[in-house]
Amino acid sequence: MDMVFEALWSHAAERPQTVAFSGDGDSLTWADLAAEVTALAARLDGAPRTVGIALPGGCAYVVADLALTLTGRRQVPLPFFFAPEQIAHVIKDAGIGALITAPETAGQSALPEIPLSLSHTDAAALPAPTSAASKAERIIYTSGSSGRPKGVVIGSSQLQASLNALLPVVAPTHTDRHLSILPLAQLLEQICGIFLPILVGAETRFDFNATRTLFGAEIGPLTAAFARERPTTSLLAPALLGRWVQDLSSKDGRAPNSLRFVAVGGAASSPALLHAAEAVGIPAHEGYGLSECCAVVAMNRPGHNAIGTVGEILEGLDVQIIDDEITVAGPTVMTGYLNGDPPPARWHTGDLGRIENGRLIVDGRKDALIVTGAGRNISPEWVEQRINADPRVVSSALGLHQDGSLVLVVVAAAPISSADITAALEGIPPYAQPAAVIMTSPAEPGLLFAAGTPNRGVAARIIKNRPAQPLSQTAESLAS
Known part of the structure; x- marks a missing residue:
């Protein structure tokens, strides 16, 4: 992960006044971002090894994630959409010793809190940070079927391998603008909404009202966000893509022609939906992955979109079909479940699938x-x-x-x-x-x-x- 921070310091030096992250009332230039991360890293001196991020998303979340990574800590996102009993389980299970919170929610936890407000600190007044990013870990808790979800341990080596594999797939450049819709507590959005943009110097914009549409809110804010921000890339869940397609179709509208790549994952997408998206100008590309394999295993590439498949397998991964089940070996496989045994050399995903013409096809869950x-x-x-x-x-x-x-x-x-x-x-x-x-x-x-x-x-x-x-x-x- 050191290459992410090398890119950040480079952008801050060479393009200090260019906006890096913005939205929901906040905006950070590359210089601002470097300063905020450096300042929070200094405040974390003496903080516990395991720190929870109790922020819904946005620019403050980016600063929290980067500062915890830079200082080599174990970070645990607390998804805003988890039920209180799930949050309580995560805090206990992960052994969280402190929480990074928003000032307006400070004081609501029995744990020590580190309130984070973006003050646009002058980076020149701060000591140069020392990176311990290679020691950093993040614990990603999936929703689970009960109040006791498992924590997936992802280290810097898995993240770096995933970034290296995704760079030629997404092919981001500094001219890209990513509209972040999925919650930043989800690993894929962290990768595509924070780290890939930093590596190439692209801009990410947030709109929490658009994010709320993922949980049943009116679709209008999402349609408006795409029209207003005119992004080049984004990530969507299939259900959200379907609602956006319907909204555009009902108004004889089209997606902004700025879009070049919209990744769709988290659930199966029907070919009919992807064709309908294509008809209204949404370049939807289905992919497949799971947190245990650092979010992405296969992805359709821009210009090589094979609807009905989840695309080609990422470089560096060894995917084999064993007894109809998708199995994965390679550098992106998790460190293990928190408080569990190390993973086997070959991870059995629990998903049924097959490989045809070099592309992966997912048939469904084995246990379903x-x-x-x-x-x-x-x-x-x-x-x-x-x-x-x-x-x-x-x-x-x-x-x-x-x-x-x-x-x-x-x-x-x-x-x-x-x-x-x-x-x-x-x-x-x-x-x-x-x-x-x-x-x-x-x-x-x-x-x-x-x-x-x-x-x-x-x-x-x-x-x-x-x-x-x-x-x-x-x-x-x-x-x-």
Whole structure:
């Protein structure tokens, strides 16, 4: 990670007044950023080894991340979208000794706090920092299916390997402008929204109102942010891409022609959605990865977008399909789970897939596989992709009822008819066709993870406890 700081100090010296990060009322030039990171690093002298970042995002988060990395500490993002019991678990499990907080939220924790406000300190008045970045670690907690998510330990060597592999894929330059939509607590946004831009001297802009759309808020702020900022790159979850496509289509609008690369991941994207995005000018490129492998394993490249695949495998990774499961070996595989054993030399992802013509195709989760009473194996993602391509649908989950029938839980942001659902499933063989549907909303407690993927445990309880409507009711409109 030392190369990130070498790039930062270089930009601060050569382009001190050029804006590096901005948005939500804050703005940092390269000189400002270098000074803020240096100042916070000095304040961290004597701080505990493990520090939590209790900031929702934005410029202050960038400073916190970089200062903790520079001082060789173990940082733990506390996602703003986690439930209080999940936050409590993370703090205890990671052994967090202090929190970096915003001044307006200071005093809300029993832990020692380090309030961070951006004061635009004069870098010339500060001693030159000594880098311990090679010793830094970050603990990424995924949402999990309960209040006890696991912490994935990512060291500087994994991050550096990931950056080296992604640079030729994303091909960023100093002329790029990245619009950061996904939360910075997520590893992929840290990589693409902080580190890649710093390496090449590109600008990143934040808009927290646009980020809120990921959690069911109105889509208007996201559409407006893209139109206003005119970025060249961004990251989106498939559900968010679908809502943006619908918003543009309903207004005969188009995405800004400044866009050259929009990475889509975190859940499966249907080819229909990606083609619809292409039709309104969104250069959506599906990729695949997981936190345990430093966020990205394969990605479609600009100019080489093969819809229906997640693209070519990153340079330096050895991906093999073993018993239909995607396995990964290489320098981006995590140090291990926190408080757990070191990972095996080859990481078994739990995802089913295959490699065709040098490109990876993901078929679904191994542990989500449905086995029907007739002995048929069904990857629910295969069916769900068809429904999720409809921009009115935020997400969906296929499950098995106690009576042996397949039931589809549909999370809808707008009314959708059962006739539309039936039409979307045309071509799915009878053994995989759901017999009934249960409609719910994005506000359903615990049903959706941050990436928009369904919590299948919650979906199973919904299928067990709620009445379903037969899909033969093609004339009836089903409200969200």
